[in-house]
Amino acid sequence: MALWPQSSVAKKFLNAITGIGLFIFVVVHLFENLLLLTGNPDDFNRWAHFLESFGVVLRIIEIGLAAFFIAHIWSALLVYWDKWKARPHGYRVYRTAGWTSRQTLSSQTMIYTGIVLLAFVIWHVITFRFGPYYPIMVDGVEMRDLHRLVVEVFNEPINVVLYVAVMVFLGFHLRHGFWSALQSLGAYHPRWTPVWYSGGVLVAAALAAGFIVIPIWVYLYL
Amino acid sequence: MTKKMTLHLRIWRQPNPHTPGRFVTYTIRDVSSDMSLLELLDVLNEELIKKGEPPVEFDSDCREGICGTCGFLVNGVAHGPKRGRTACQQYLRDFKDGETITLEPFRAKAFPVIKDLVVDRSALDRIMAAGGYISVNTGSAPDANSIPIPKEIAEQAFDAAACIGCGACVAACPNASASLFVSAKIAHLALLPQGQPERIRRVLRMVEQMDKEGFGDCSNHGECEAVCPKNISIKHIAIMRREYLRALWSL
Numbered sequence: 116m117a118l119w120p121q122s123s124v125a126k127k128f129l130n131a132i133t134g135i136g137l138f139i140f141v142v143v144h145l146f147e148n149l150l151l152l153t154g155n156p157d158d159f160n161r162w163a164h165f166l167e168s169f170g171v172v173l174r175i176i177e178i179g180l181a182a183f184f185i186a187h188i189w190s191a192l193l194v195y196w197d198k199w200k201a202r203p204h205g206y207r208v209y210r211t212a213g214w215t216s217r218q219t220l221s222s223q224t225m226i227y228t229g230i231v232l233l234a235f236v237i238w239h240v241i242t243f244r245f246g247p248y249y250p251i252m253v254d255g256v257e258m259r260d261l262h263r264l265v266v267e268v269f270n271e272p273i274n275v276v277l278y279v280a281v282m283v284f285l286g287f288h289l290r291h292g293f294w295s296a297l298q299s300l301g302a303y304h305p306r307w308t309p310v311w312y313s314g315g316v317l318v319a320a321a322l323a324a325g326f327i328v329i330p331i332w333v334y335l336y337l
Numbered sequence: 338m339t340k341k342m343t344l345h346l347r348i349w350r351q352p353n354p355h356t357p358g359r360f361v362t363y364t365i366r367d368v369s370s371d372m373s374l375l376e377l378l379d380v381l382n383e384e385l386i387k388k389g390e391p392p393v394e395f396d397s398d399c400r401e402g403i404c405g406t407c408g409f410l411v412n413g414v415a416h417g418p419k420r421g422r423t424a425c426q427q428y429l430r431d432f433k434d435g436e437t438i439t440l441e442p443f444r445a446k447a448f449p450v451i452k453d454l455v456v457d458r459s460a461l462d463r464i465m466a467a468g469g470y471i472s473v474n475t476g477s478a479p480d481a482n483s484i485p486i487p488k489e490i491a492e493q494a495f496d497a498a499a500c501i502g503c504g505a506c507v508a509a510c511p512n513a514s515a516s517l518f519v520s521a522k523i524a525h526l527a528l529l530p531q532g533q534p535e536r537i538r539r540v541l542r543m544v545e546q547m548d549k550e551g552f553g554d555c556s557n558h559g560e561c562e563a564v565c566p567k568n569i570s571i572k573h574i575a576i577m578r579r580e581y582l583r584a585l586w587s588l
Contacts, residue, residue, distance in 0.1 A: 214420050
């Protein structure tokens with residue numbers, strides 16, 4: 116009841132909590148995928164096999180992650196819908212006052228970058244999670260050769276270009292999302308809010324850059 | 338240095354709530370650069386009245402930036418170019434000679450246009466009413482400092498209480514959210530001992546009324562803070578959210 120988005124404030128709690136959850140997932144996901152760059156294909160496959168060994172627990176985590184995605188999108192669409200209802204007649208002339216305004220290209224395009232990310236995630240899951248199964252023997256155990264699949268996908272230049280473009284969108288989404296999630300949960304501090312508002316740029320850029328390096332590296336060297 | 342200016346005003350003219358409005362451009366010549374924007378409108382209205390045309394309707398009262406009655410968008414910014422000021426405290430010297438200034442009413446579903454630049458902001462009053470009373474004895478003024486309040490708390494409460502309810506936060510918000518106004522009112526009373534007995538129900542009722550009035554949701558753009566004539570921080574929106582969480586826990 117408490118988190119069901121009936122009030123404008125609760126809607127933002129739901130969006131912020133799911134956003135933070137997805138952010139943590141993205142950070143972990145980046146570090147997992149950096150295993151692709153170790154030089155030994157077994158490292159990445161061993162990790163994927165280790166995760167698979169959790170079986171039912173992993174399925175539950177996957178369903179939980181999907182639920183976070185859906186709740187994040189649902190609460191965001193409610194906010195977007197209310198925005199159109201709240202101002203049916205727009206301004207002829209409108210501009211930001213600047214100064215302390217946090218209105219940026221990033222904050223204005225959350226819904227669009229979000230839709231791009233949603234389309235990407237669907238494509239991404241179909242490509243990898245439900246992609247072809249190549250068996251491989253590592254340490255005497257048969258497992259899925261995900262490394263081979265990743266190399267195959269990112270040897271297609273079009274996939275590299277699309278992936279890199281989407282990661283720029285991810286960066287824009289996180290530039291506003293990172294600090295906004297904290298503000299939505301009421302975490303304002305006169306000293307620290309400016310730090311995590313400005314730090315949001317670094318966090319967003321670092322994550323986007325990390326994900327951009329992988330497909331380019333795979334395309335060039337693997 | 339006072340100088341003479343010629344300005345073009347592109348103003349939203351709408352005869353009543355039910356007739357669609359349109360922009361009309363007026364040119365006013367040889368006005369002093371030390372006049373305020375509202376005085377410029379007064380000059381325009383005198384000319385319009387002489388010509389037998391209906392004057393431009395706009396709200397104003399104190400004309401010293403403290404009452405919260407005036408307000409419209411000036412070139413796309415609520416209250417106009419100079420920050421921390423109401424529309425009545427904008428002066429012609431801050432515009433360029435020969436400039437076209439666009440004046441548009443605050444736009445939100447919850448702020449219907451009554452006429453020209455005048456909008457109905459009674460939704461904000463209904464949110465205040467939903468907040469209800471506070472438990473203090475009426476009668477003669479209490480002795481000063483009879484309720485001890487730490488200086489920092491008193492200052493913080495006063496920062497919130499500085500809100501004059503002009504509605505610029507709603508007008509500037511890309512989502513037409515009233516969060517800055519509502520949060521200033523909630524934070525003001527939640528910080529003070531006099532606000533404690535009704536603290537929980539106040540935040541729940543005011544947020545509920547805010548949603549009922551058809552305001553949008555806050556997306557943390559922070560545009561409200563940048564146009565607020567009283568420089569009220571979005572810190573208060575965070576306080577409102579904490580108050581709301583606190584209220585949910587205590588239900």
